[in-house]
Amino acid sequence: xxxxxxxxxxxxxxxxxxxxxxxxxxxxxxxxxxxxxxxxxxxxxxxxxxxxxxxxxxxxxxxxxxxxxxxxxxxxxxxxxxxxxxxxxxxxxxxxxxxxxxxxxxxxxxxxxxxxxxxxxxxxxxxxxxxxxxxxxxxxxxxxxxxxxxxxxxxxxxxxxxxxxxxxxxxxxxxxxxxxxxxxxxxxxxxxxxxxxxxxxxxxxxxxxxxxxxxxxxxxxxxxxxxxxxxxxxxxxxxxxxxxxxxxxxxxxxxxxxxxxxxxxxxxxxxxxxxxxxxxxxxxxxxxxxxxxxxxxxxxxxxxxxxxxxxxxxxxxxxxxxxxxxxxxxxxxxxxxxxxxxxxxxxxxxxxxxxxxxxxxxxxxxxxxxxxxxxxxxxxxxxxxxxxxxxxxxxxxxxx
Amino acid sequence: xxxxxxxxxxxxxxxxxxxxxxxxxxxxxxxxxxxxxxxxxxxxxxxxxxxxxxxxxxxxxxxxxxxxxxxxxxxxxxxxxxxxxxxxxxxxxxxxxxxxxxxxxxxxxxxxxxxxxxxxxxxxxxxxxxxxxxxxxxxxxxxxxxxxxxxxxxxxxxxxxxxxxxxxxxxxxxxxxxxxxxxxxxxxxxxxxxxxxxxxxxxxxxxxxxxxxxxxxxxxxxxxxxxxxxxxxxxxxxxxxxxxxxxxxxxxxxxxxxxxxxxxxxxxxxxxxxxxxxxxxxxxxxxxxxxxxxxxxxxxxxxxxxxxxxxxxxxxxxxxxxxxxxxxxxxxxxxxxxxxxxxxxxxxxxxxxxxxxxxxxxxxxxxxxxxxxxx
Numbered sequence: 001x002x003x004x005x006x007x008x009x010x011x012x013x014x015x016x017x018x019x020x021x022x023x024x025x026x027x028x029x030x031x032x033x034x035x036x037x038x039x040x041x042x043x044x045x046x047x048x049x050x051x052x053x054x055x056x057x058x059x060x061x062x063x064x065x066x067x068x069x070x071x072x073x074x075x076x077x078x079x080x081x082x083x084x085x086x087x088x089x090x091x092x093x094x095x096x097x098x099x100x101x102x103x104x105x106x107x108x109x110x111x112x113x114x115x116x117x118x119x120x121x122x123x124x125x126x127x128x129x130x131x132x133x134x135x136x137x138x139x140x141x142x143x144x145x146x147x148x149x150x151x152x153x154x155x156x157x158x159x160x161x162x163x164x165x166x167x168x169x170x171x172x173x174x175x176x177x178x179x180x181x182x183x184x185x186x187x188x189x190x191x192x193x194x195x196x197x198x199x200x201x202x203x204x205x206x207x208x209x210x211x212x213x214x215x216x217x218x219x220x221x222x223x224x225x226x227x228x229x230x231x232x233x234x235x236x237x238x239x240x241x242x243x244x245x246x247x248x249x250x251x252x253x254x255x256x257x258x259x260x261x262x263x264x265x266x267x268x269x270x271x272x273x274x275x276x277x278x279x280x281x282x283x284x285x286x287x288x289x290x291x292x293x294x295x296x297x298x299x300x301x302x303x304x305x306x307x308x309x310x311x312x313x314x315x316x317x318x319x320x321x322x323x324x325x326x327x328x329x330x331x332x333x334x335x336x337x338x339x340x341x342x343x344x345x346x347x348x349x350x351x352x353x354x355x356x357x358x359x360x361x362x363x364x365x366x367x368x369x370x371x372x373x374x375x376x377x378x379x380x381x382x383x384x385x386x387x388x389x390x391x392x393x394x395x396x397x398x399x400x
Numbered sequence: 401x402x403x404x405x406x407x408x409x410x411x412x413x414x415x416x417x418x419x420x421x422x423x424x425x426x427x428x429x430x431x432x433x434x435x436x437x438x439x440x441x442x443x444x445x446x447x448x449x450x451x452x453x454x455x456x457x458x459x460x461x462x463x464x465x466x467x468x469x470x471x472x473x474x475x476x477x478x479x480x481x482x483x484x485x486x487x488x489x490x491x492x493x494x495x496x497x498x499x500x501x502x503x504x505x506x507x508x509x510x511x512x513x514x515x516x517x518x519x520x521x522x523x524x525x526x527x528x529x530x531x532x533x534x535x536x537x538x539x540x541x542x543x544x545x546x547x548x549x550x551x552x553x554x555x556x557x558x559x560x561x562x563x564x565x566x567x568x569x570x571x572x573x574x575x576x577x578x579x580x581x582x583x584x585x586x587x588x589x590x591x592x593x594x595x596x597x598x599x600x601x602x603x604x605x606x607x608x609x610x611x612x613x614x615x616x617x618x619x620x621x622x623x624x625x626x627x628x629x630x631x632x633x634x635x636x637x638x639x640x641x642x643x644x645x646x647x648x649x650x651x652x653x654x655x656x657x658x659x660x661x662x663x664x665x666x667x668x669x670x671x672x673x674x675x676x677x678x679x680x681x682x683x684x685x686x687x688x689x690x691x692x693x694x695x696x697x698x699x700x701x702x703x704x705x706x707x708x709x710x711x712x713x714x715x716x717x718x719x720x721x722x723x724x725x726x727x728x729x730x731x732x733x734x735x736x737x738x739x740x741x742x743x744x745x746x747x748x749x750x751x752x753x754x755x756x757x758x759x760x761x762x763x764x765x766x767x768x769x770x771x772x773x774x775x
Contacts, residue, residue: 036769122511240606241608244764382422
């Protein structure tokens with residue numbers, strides 16, 4: 001029997017091999033449940049370990065461009081180990097960025113104030129109509145499409161950002177990296193290489209993080225052998241939830257309203273004293289600092305100084321220090337959204353766009369896991385336990 | 401209601417979370433050994449013969465049969481929502497006509513979702529205002545998607561018709577006979593709720609993130625579109641269409657059995673016994689087929705079922721609901737590519753009920769993945 005004490009802090013979430021069935025603890029929201037065996041990444045919140053395909057996140061952060069991270073997650077190989085395979089991968093990504101004109105028109109026909117996650121979901125759905133005809137059989141065995149979808153999501157996010165900002169349609173230049181092109185769309189000028197570095201860093205850190213709701217939803221849908229665009233539409237529907245998609249926006253709302261570090265400290269202390277929530281703190285899994293935060297904090301410091309708003313970093317630092325003084329003893333730490341939201345903001349993105357932007361990075365992990373789920377697919381079909389009315393009869397007149 | 405009672409704390413389950421109990425429910429009971437399906441305590445056959453889909457949907461959502469005044473109010477609410485945003489229809493101009501009908505339908509729904517009232521509200525009260533709109537919008541848009549298959553324009557709804565009759569009117573462009581309406585309505589009723597199948601589970605994950613009910617339904621539709629799941633009634637029917645006679649059917653089954661064919665519409669993760677939904681629907685399907693001179697197809701279906709079950713029944717493999725619904729939809733005149741759609745319209749009721757049941761204390765659903773190191 002394979003029994004795992006998965007909720008207790010000393011379980012490492014890694015094993016030599018996994019044999020079904022398994023026995024584990026089952027917590028609220030299915031925490032502790034082992035939904036799949038994976039080779040994509042190792043996340044051990046109790047030790048702060050995060051590895052993509054065996055490479056620690058500490059070594060990947062700052063790798064450039066993001067396409068190499070996507071390649072690593074999806075194929076399991078580093079670009080430097082197989083240059084020619086990586087070139088093919090890159091070409092596939094780059095050649096997929098051009099969206100059908102009808103899809104761009106559709107995006108532009110929507111009210112620019114519509115929440116970007118809803119527009120993105122619509123765009124992906126419409127793309128699926130262009131990419132697949134009814135003659136395509138509805139099965140998930142088309143791996144090459146996954147790469148296209150990653151590039152297409154990025155291209156859609158770029159067009160949505162421009163539509164929101166009242167800017168014209170932008171054509172992607174095939175010779176540039178994704179991050180460069182996305183920033184060119186958002187900033188409406190040739191981006192600075194330091195900004196490109198920052199966006200690559202964000203995407204790298206967001207690229208995979210266990211079975212978050214969008215990823216797990218996509219896996220469940222993929223297990224029915226639905227078409228790959230539907231997997232993504234379903235995943236984006238989970239992103240749409242305010243508990244996920246709203247996280248970064250809430251951080252910006254709170255932090256940007258603060259005038260100075262002193263102001264920040266006072267606000268944090270009084271908010272916590274009154275039982276309020278500080279956005280960007282606390283994580284379901286981590287009881288220690290999230291290993292990804294350190295890279296983002298440093299980058300926010302650099303970028304804030306570069307952009308002449310060093311005060312913003314001081315305010316964020318003050319919020320973090322003051323909040324941790326109260327919350328760290330309870331095991332609550334700053335999470336990835338806190339500094340990520342500020343960094344996206346410094347790169348020129350507005351709050352509602354944040355979930356779409358981070359999703360571009362997450363698509364790499366999502367697709368890697370969907371591909372893994374399709375290797376040996378088993379339909380996800382758990383049970384519920386009936387605790388309702390005992391059997392009763394009805395004869396058309398009334399209940400008996 | 402206890403969502404996580406103490407005896408759930410340690411569980412044993414298989415790949416695909418088979419046997420894992422996710423939560424307690426008061427909605428439906430599936431007895432996969434004694435061939436029984438209860439909605440809120442009532443056996444399927446009692447409801448199917450005596451009620452409309454609208455009233456059964458109310459029962460599934462609210463827990464009790466509607467009183468006459470509730471029934472009327474609910475019918476009115478459903479009727480008022482029969483006018484989805486025009487933009488959702490217009491989107492058909494932006495997508496190729498040769499796309500899969502389910503993909504076109506999905507795109508219409510995603511557009512409609514850009515125009516929903518109180519979109520960014522996620523409190524329970526706002527969520528409870530959504531089921532009527534979702535049920536009616538999805539039916540109207542489905543009918544438009546079906547007409548679009550033949551290049552025809554959408555039709556306006558008819559206020560004198562109930563849910564099933566109006567759907568058939570908007571999809572077919574003709575008023576269906578009372579027998580057709582009843583058979584179709586029964587097909588909706590028997591497919592309106594079925595526990596935490598993959599689609600309901602997908603919906604539950606999405607609602608647990610704080611998304612709106614429509615987003616949860618959209619994820620459910622995604623799972624349902626898969627050939628392993630909701631698409632099976634289409635393939636099961638296509639298998640039957642390929643068979644010209646009872647003799648040929650017998651030989652075909654024999655050959656396929658030898659080749660270890662996975663018969664679409666046969667076998668079920670939960671039922672290891674005859675599927676109770678099949679026995680409720682069969683008389684309606686048989687009558688429909690006979691009425692339009694398709695008795696032969698009925699005989700072929702019955703032969704395939706008999707032969708497959710004779711050989712595989714001992715292993716717990718029986719005809720499931722997907723083997724039979726096509727035999728109701730084909731004589732009514734629904735195109736084969738659209739067969740998964742009525743299933744979707746019906747079962748979104750169950751998804752919404754599960755979502756609304758989960759919401760009051762629902763934690764975000766986020767299981768773990770275990771990293772396997774062995775090469």
